[in-house]
Amino acid sequence: MSISPGPSGSRIPLMFDFSSLQTLGEPAWLREKASSMGIEFDKGDIEKLGLFLACLLDANTRANLTAVTDHDKAWDRHVLDSLSLLAVLADLPEGASVIDVGTGGGLPGLPLAICAPHLKFTLLDATAKKIAFLDATISRLGLTNCTTLTARAEVAAHDIGTRADAKGITKREGAKREQFDAVVARAVGALKVLAEITVPFAKIGGTIALIKGAKAPQEIEEAQPVLHELKCVVDTIVPTPTGQIVVLGKRVATPRLFPRAEKVNSKKSKR
Numbered sequence: 001m002s003i004s005p006g007p008s009g010s011r012i013p014l015m016f017d018f019s020s021l022q023t024l025g026e027p028a029w030l031r032e033k034a035s036s037m038g039i040e041f042d043k044g045d046i047e048k049l050g051l052f053l054a055c056l057l058d059a060n061t062r063a064n065l066t067a068v069t070d071h072d073k074a075w076d077r078h079v080l081d082s083l084s085l086l087a088v089l090a091d092l093p094e095g096a097s098v099i100d101v102g103t104g105g106g107l108p109g110l111p112l113a114i115c116a117p118h119l120k121f122t123l124l125d126a127t128a129k130k131i132a133f134l135d136a137t138i139s140r141l142g143l144t145n146c147t148t149l150t151a152r153a154e155v156a157a158h159d160i161g162t163r164a165d166a167k168g169i170t171k172r173e174g175a176k177r178e179q180f181d182a183v184v185a186r187a188v189g190a191l192k193v194l195a196e197i198t199v200p201f202a203k204i205g206g207t208i209a210l211i212k213g214a215k216a217p218q219e220i221e222e223a224q225p226v227l228h229e230l231k232c233v234v235d236t237i238v239p240t241p242t243g244q245i246v247v248l249g250k251r252v253a254t255p256r257l258f259p260r261a262e263k264v265n266s267k268k269s270k271r
């Protein structure tokens with residue numbers, strides 16, 4: 001199979017060649033519903049969002065990226081659901097960094113990267129094929145504020161980088177732990193597990209914004225012991241047309257123990 005280098009250095013199989021794809025048309029209700037959520041699109045945003053969906057649905061015929069294939073539902077459950085996070089990220093300054101943990105087909109990170117070009121996004125997933133899809137999509141869209149990372153969150157969140165000495169100053173390069181102004185995620189597990197693999201990525205003072213469904217209050221209740229151990233708090237719950245966003249605040253460093261090894265987070269865990 002032929003391959004080409006992607007933005008993050010990964011090799012893109014030609015099964016993800018989107019060069020001839022055209023944008024997916026917007027539904028008639030899109031702008032009004034977006035406006036009711038406080039979302040106003042800039043010139044070119046909708047065309048790029050439609051092209052992202054075209055890439056996602058095209059690739060989905062060859063790779064398992066999404067169960068939502070109806071066009072209107074894809075605009076609603078992928079694009080608008082992802083963009084519901086814009087309200088939580090609104091106060092981030094120019095150049096602030098955001099990581100999407102367990103991004104899968106780029107949700108919520110890619111629609112956010114399209115509509116918030118002033119922020120820098122890292123899309124992390126454990127599955128190399130999904131990252132290859134994202135690299136091809138980022139290239140097709142011409143996004144320059146988005147990079148990808150193939151890794152398990154439990155490993156990447158412990159990465160404190162390598163020491164680099166320059167002119168007598170010692171600094172660390174390539175670190176992922178406590179490096180991001182905001183952490184986002186959707187559909188990566190129950191809050192008691194998700195908190196453990198997202199909170200360590202945030203800087204002290206950073207925000208962790210997690211898209212959740214109707215069971216958010218119950219998940220928060222179940223997550224209280226681990227939230228306590230992680231030394232983070234539930235700042236707010238933001239209702240959205242599609243669910244609820246749980247916003248965690250991080251005031252102090254995450255204890256080094258976290259996130260614990262993958263096996264602790266398995267379904268067999270007694271936590």
Ligand code: SAM
Binds near residue numbers: 101106
């Ligand atoms: N966030 C996307 C969405 O909302 O459509 C994808 C959700 S999909 C159900 C869960 C994704 O999280 C998968 O792509 C999986 O590979 C990834 N994932 C699960 N656990 C992970 C971990 N510990 N580290 C990195 N990625 C993980």
